[in-house]
Amino acid sequence: MNDNEIKILITGDFCPINRIEQLAFKHDFGSIFNDFIDVFRGNDLNITDLECPLTTSGSARPKIGPHQKAHPDCIAILNEADIHLAAMANNHIMDYGSEGALDTMDLCKSKNINTVGIGRTPAEASKPFSVLIKGKRIAVLNFADSEFLTAPDDSVMCNPIDPLRFFYDLREARTNHDYLIVILHAGNEFYELPSPRMKKLCRYIADLGADVVLTHHTHAYSGYEIYNSKPIFYGLGNFIYDWPGKRNIRWNSGYLVRLLLSDKIDFEIIPLKQNNEKPGLSHPDAGETKAFTEELDRMNQIIADEKLLESEFDKYCNSLYPMYDSYIEPYFGKYITALSNKGLFPKFMTRRKRLLLLNIMRCESHRDVLLRMLARDE
Numbered sequence: 001m002n003d004n005e006i007k008i009l010i011t012g013d014f015c016p017i018n019r020i021e022q023l024a025f026k027h028d029f030g031s032i033f034n035d036f037i038d039v040f041r042g043n044d045l046n047i048t049d050l051e052c053p054l055t056t057s058g059s060a061r062p063k064i065g066p067h068q069k070a071h072p073d074c075i076a077i078l079n080e081a082d083i084h085l086a087a088m089a090n091n092h093i094m095d096y097g098s099e100g101a102l103d104t105m106d107l108c109k110s111k112n113i114n115t116v117g118i119g120r121t122p123a124e125a126s127k128p129f130s131v132l133i134k135g136k137r138i139a140v141l142n143f144a145d146s147e148f149l150t151a152p153d154d155s156v157m158c159n160p161i162d163p164l165r166f167f168y169d170l171r172e173a174r175t176n177h178d179y180l181i182v183i184l185h186a187g188n189e190f191y192e193l194p195s196p197r198m199k200k201l202c203r204y205i206a207d208l209g210a211d212v213v214l215t216h217h218t219h220a221y222s223g224y225e226i227y228n229s230k231p232i233f234y235g236l237g238n239f240i241y242d243w244p245g246k247r248n249i250r251w252n253s254g255y256l257v258r259l260l261l262s263d264k265i266d267f268e269i270i271p272l273k274q275n276n277e278k279p280g281l282s283h284p285d286a287g288e289t290k291a292f293t294e295e296l297d298r299m300n301q302i303i304a305d306e307k308l309l310e311s312e313f314d315k316y317c318n319s320l321y322p323m324y325d326s327y328i329e330p331y332f333g334k335y336i337t338a339l340s341n342k343g344l345f346p347k348f349m350t351r352r353k354r355l356l357l358l359n360i361m362r363c364e365s366h367r368d369v370l371l372r373m374l375a376r377d378e
Contacts (some may be wrong), residue, residue: 006133006261007043010183012216012236012254015051015092016074019279020242024073029080032240034282039256039270040081044133047140048078048239049185049216050086050115053093053100054107060096062378063148067095072103075111077240085129089117089144089158090185090217098151105156117142117159117183125159128173128180136261139177141169141210144185145217152378161186163201166208174209179261182210187218187235188316192250193302194222194234195313206230211265214257221254223299224269231267233257234303242275252276253284253292269296328357 016024023031040046052068054075060067078086086108094101101118108115119125128139142159143166149158161184173180182205187198194202194215202213206227214233215222221237237254246252253273260266271292274281284292302308326337330348339345360366 002262004134004262006045006136006138006179006259008045008047008138008181008259008261009040009043010181010214010236010257010259011046011048011239012221012256013051013090013219013241014048014078014239015068015241016070016077017052017068018242018244019275020077020240021070021074023279024071024077027076029077032077032280033081034280036272036281036283037081039258040083043082043258045085045131045138046081046083047085047087047183048081048083049090049183050078050088050104050108051090051092051241053096053104055096055100055103057096057099057103059099061094061148061152063095065091065148068092069096069100072107075107075113078113079111083113085114085116085140087117087140087142087183087185088115089125089142089149089160089183091144091147091149093118093158094148094151094156098153098155101151101156116140117144117185118156119159120156122157122159125157126165126169128169128177130177136178137176138179138181138261139173140181140183141173142183142185145187148378161201163204166205170205170208170210179212179265180210181212181214181259184213184215185217186215187222189218190220190250191218191316192220192222192235193299193309193312193316196306196310198234199303199309202232202234203227206232212259212267220250221296223296223303225300225303229265231265238274239272240274240281242279247276255292328354 020032052070054070054072105115114129116129128141130139143161144158146160149160188195205213212231216236218235219238222235224231224233238251239254252275255272256270258268271284271289272281273284302312322341328349336345360370
């Protein structure tokens with residue numbers, strides 16, 4: 001045993017809604033953590049992705065996609081698990097605007113839980129969490145895909161993924177820290193692999209100085225690779241996220257990573273299952289663990305092969321083309337879209353119009369203007 005070894009535990013998405021929220025009201029933490037609570041004991045730092053505001057605000061902000069929130073009493077779940085740091089750069093923390101986000105930040109502070117990836121200014125949102133553990137200075141940086149990251153009144157914001165900012169933020173953090181951990185909330189939802197772009201982005205972050213890169217957001221656990229001696233985890237999956245109707249599928253599986261930092265960087269992968277017929281978190285049984293390990297190995301092999309990774313992403317994109325096609329047509333609604341997909345309703349988007357949109361979105365300078373124009377309705 002190495003007494004100087006630093007143990008840092010990192011989870012995927014934590015959203016204590018539905019049955020989990022009800023258990024929190026009753027302080028029934030035993031039913032939330034079941035046989036899993038020991039995983040959180042004895043670590044030097046426990047980190048989670050807080051995927052929703054903990055607020056009683058009823059002022060949902062304009063956005064696309066579901067609005068998520070949980071009662072402030074659910075903060076006790078994080079205290080029970082000895083969570084020391086909440087990564088808050090994600091696409092749901094602003095669901096109830098500045099009120100919901102600030103409620104959550106203040107609540108975490110009152111319960112001695114640090115936050116990262118969020119702030120009242122861009123500088124505050126991008127500021128790394130810094131901690132001294134066993135004589136080593138560790139920085140945690142948190143970024144997210146640009147998906148409703150700023151409150152409508154601009155008074156609070158999350159830290160967006162920006163490859164240019166990575167260069168400066170990591171260079172500055174590297175000057176006075178022994179270890180850099182970068183956590184990204186990014187990727188394609190429900191897709192089990194990183195896109196080729198995500199793989200390049202994570203490797204770029206490692207090249208800039210990150211010692212470990214981890215991602216979540218997709219609600220589907222993924223594989224990992226060791227790149228230049230640096231581990232990159234391409235999706236931890238859900239940690240605690242109870243969604244009606246989602247049972248015994250990839251949504252209900254995931255893993256935690258325990259980093260072991262000494263003269264080298266090592267890690268443990270801890271598989272989990274969560275919120276099936278029985279609410280809460282638990283260890284998989286022997287058969288489930290074997291299946292998880294085999295699936296992780298399969299994904300790792302694909303991630304290691306550029307052509308295979310590209311081919312798999314092609315298949316994924318092909319499956320989504322009908323949905324995205326409906327997004328860019330002038331009509332909107334499931335019934336007309338269904339008729340159009342069956343060839344019973346005409347498409348109005350001409351080839352020339354598609355090329356125009358392609359140019360506006362692909363060209364960085366055109367995209368700058370387009371984004372500002374669309375943001376007027378946010």
